[in-house]
Amino acid sequence: MAKAQLRGLQDEFNCSICLDTLTDPVSIPCGHNYCLKCLTDFWDQSQECSCPQCRRTFITRPELSRNSLLNEVIKKFKKQRLSPPLSMNYAGPGDMECDFCTGKKFRAVKSCLTCMASFCQTHLQPHCEGAAWKGHKLVGPDGNLKEMLCVIHQKSLEIFCKTDDSCICMMCVVTGHIGHRIVELETEREEKEKQLQVTQSEIRSGLEQREKTLKEMRRTMEQMKVSGIKMTLHIKKMRNKLK
Template sequence: MEQQAAVIDTETFCCSICLDLLKDPVTATCGHSYCCDCIKIHWNEEDRRGIHSCPQCRETFIPRPVLAKNTILAALVEQLRTTRLQAAPVDLCYAGPEDVACDSCSGRKLKAIKSCLVCLASYCKKHLQPHYDSAAFKKHKLVEPSKNLQENICSRHDEVMKIFCRTDQKCICSLCLMDEHRGHNTVSTAAERAVRQRNLKVKREKIQQGIQDREKDVKLLQQELEAIKHSADKTVEDSEKIFTQLIHLIQKRSSDVKQQIR
């Protein structure tokens, strides 16, 4: 009950245009409130008609009303936003632009946790429950949330495509199989998915092994470079010692020769 009350309170303070919590809320003379930017955009589109209306009750205004910020409502919304960020239950996650929204939610929609390939709809935790409880939904195929459910429907026969044609490398429906794909090499989409996942796993392992082998080669090359560098440094050091000894020897010989001449 507390969760349901939280949902009602949240929706009360949502803009009916963007369906999000009010931002810089303003209130029209009819009493309905909107985000300042949302209602401005709405009325900008109505400017050419010269008559502006409330998106909810359709009351018209002539001339265009001057909007003023509703400071009390703004304070309440900010408090609600802070409270929701601090203690929002996991199962009350609202769908954002990148999320798949629940098709059964009214008003502001929650995130979908599954999509049904039979119903061609996505559901949040609450609206998905009948698929688990009712025998009528037991054979429905549930998948991860998808925005592209219509891609699973055959454009010719309006049937769910549950078959993969390996001959033509495409998904087809049962009616396609009886028509232009008769005699082709076909399997279920689930079987093809499993095969491709296995192949992808093998390819990924080969790539990872290749990366590991390259890393070993690079490490060996670095070790060889270090050995060559060490050898070169040792050679230079030995050469300097030999040249130093040679110079000392030449100087000694020169000194001996001078003494002999004297």
């Protein structure tokens, strides 16, 4: 019930400009709330000061001040949303453990290919809110992060070299693969998946055709068997007539 209520409140704490959770929330005379930066940038680019949501226009630009109460509510909301009951977060058999937990470790919910580490929901929070972590690539919990590092440069494998048919990092591109045919690893993965789907479709089609041929052969054999029986009976009748 509590989780359902939190999901219902989440939209109430979103900025209608950036569609993300309010940061440095400010209230304007019409009662709507926005991120301070979002609203400032919006008004700086507009010829008039109006509410992006209800379109109410203000003759003079309202002075913006942070809504401290709303800001505290949002902080508590984020903390509660990112910190479910501890009993549900402890790593169990087969679960990835958080690399930053001390003592009894919590279950990792994401792995970062930039940090090359796994995080529980609490330790993942900086990646969700901090600007310094915005460019980091998060994936599902992965216990083989070391296999995703370049053995030469210890950088994340992000590129696929078609010329050498190998996964490489950005450093490899400029040090040993100049002039090679390269694509993003994700692009190559999608292409390989499409090729695999085509191959699987061809295999299924071939199996269906073989099954059809086999059925036809069985039907022909049954017909030949029936014809053989009929021929044997006919020969016996002819012999009986000759006696």
